[in-house]
Amino acid sequence: MIGLERKVLVMKVTVNGRAMHYRTVDYGARDNVVRLIDQRLLPHQFKIVELRSFEQTAAAIRDMTVRGAGAIGATAAYGLAQGLRQFSGKNQAEFDLWTQRVYDTLKSTRPTAVDLVNAMDQVRARMQTGRTVAERKALAMAAARAFAEEQVNQCRAIGEHGARLIRSGTRILTHCNAGWLAFVDVGSATAPFYAAQERGIKFHVFCDETRPRLQGAALTAWELYQQGISHQVIADNAAGHLMQRGEIDLVIVGSDRVVARTGEIANKIGTYTKAVLAARHRIPFYVAIPLSTIDWELRNGRQIPIEERDQEEVLGAWGAADNGRRQWVRTANPGSSACNPAFDVTPPELVTGIITPVGIFKPGELWGKRRKLGIQNAVK
Numbered sequence: 001m002i003g004l005e006r007k008v009l010v011m012k013v014t015v016n017g018r019a020m021h022y023r024t025v026d027y028g029a030r031d032n033v034v035r036l037i038d039q040r041l042l043p044h045q046f047k048i049v050e051l052r053s054f055e056q057t058a059a060a061i062r063d064m065t066v067r068g069a070g071a072i073g074a075t076a077a078y079g080l081a082q083g084l085r086q087f088s089g090k091n092q093a094e095f096d097l098w099t100q101r102v103y104d105t106l107k108s109t110r111p112t113a114v115d116l117v118n119a120m121d122q123v124r125a126r127m128q129t130g131r132t133v134a135e136r137k138a139l140a141m142a143a144a145r146a147f148a149e150e151q152v153n154q155c156r157a158i159g160e161h162g163a164r165l166i167r168s169g170t171r172i173l174t175h176c177n178a179g180w181l182a183f184v185d186v187g188s189a190t191a192p193f194y195a196a197q198e199r200g201i202k203f204h205v206f207c208d209e210t211r212p213r214l215q216g217a218a219l220t221a222w223e224l225y226q227q228g229i230s231h232q233v234i235a236d237n238a239a240g241h242l243m244q245r246g247e248i249d250l251v252i253v254g255s256d257r258v259v260a261r262t263g264e265i266a267n268k269i270g271t272y273t274k275a276v277l278a279a280r281h282r283i284p285f286y287v288a289i290p291l292s293t294i295d296w297e298l299r300n301g302r303q304i305p306i307e308e309r310d311q312e313e314v315l316g317a318w319g320a321a322d323n324g325r326r327q328w329v330r331t332a333n334p335g336s337s338a339c340n341p342a343f344d345v346t347p348p349e350l351v352t353g354i355i356t357p358v359g360i361f362k363p364g365e366l367w368g369k370r371r372k373l374g375i376q377n378a379v380k
Contacts, residue, residue: 078148084136221233261298287353
């Protein structure tokens, strides 16, 4: 992970007293390693891990060393290219079988976010033009890098479009983490924040804690603190109270999958609740996404696979002890079990608009705008 100098929307982290620009996901070609910020350790420790095989990369996606739709997509793209470089033979048929094995291993890690599959499908499509195993490996790596770079560009564009929604004094609610930690850089829901900050606009962000993994309290709040953006962490159940008192003007969240045909939104559990509350109080509710988050295949939101995670996440919490050591503490009644769906689906009538890299659309407009949104061939 290297420090980079940019003039637009530069996400910096202060490590050992020095502010540096880090990408959430990166790749080292010389050693064939995928490099990630270990998000399980934040906000208490900033650490970069190096993954030396596609199996390790898949495990990092599964155990949420890396999380967030875009970051998972980029990690899977790099992981696929990484896995192909692990193949040592030259036989095309054997290489094709190996490619499918790597693809299936990565695909099985997180079922709800569609960016993971879309990213790997882009890599596979690009590499098919290669005539030899060596050419296909090289094309796969180029395609993975292109996906990561394009995602950064799209997040910056999201910021430019979304910043128009933020005025001086705007009080914004966001849920979970759809920031640069959830992408390669910049983020989706946070991109308008950073663009507005660049323009000198003063505003305030309420970060839902986002039970059970606390991505809002641990990650979004950490990001905003690093960037010097005014913010407060609130309990998940506090949003309705603040809305009722007129203390929230705007809601911007991310998404892990948007069904293009219907405009339904799959995002971190609790998003649907916030959308209902926002509609009740007539507060604009926006969803910010790159194009890789759009699902052009599913017929409706009921077909979205909703990930069920370990009940331990609900029955306790991770934190840092006084000695800095990370530990899990049970908070629930001993002997009780838990239900832990990781995502929910928000219907389109509760969504004011979807902020994309090419503009802001009503949920029902996506299917009709598919050519503008990058779909060149007709989708039946």
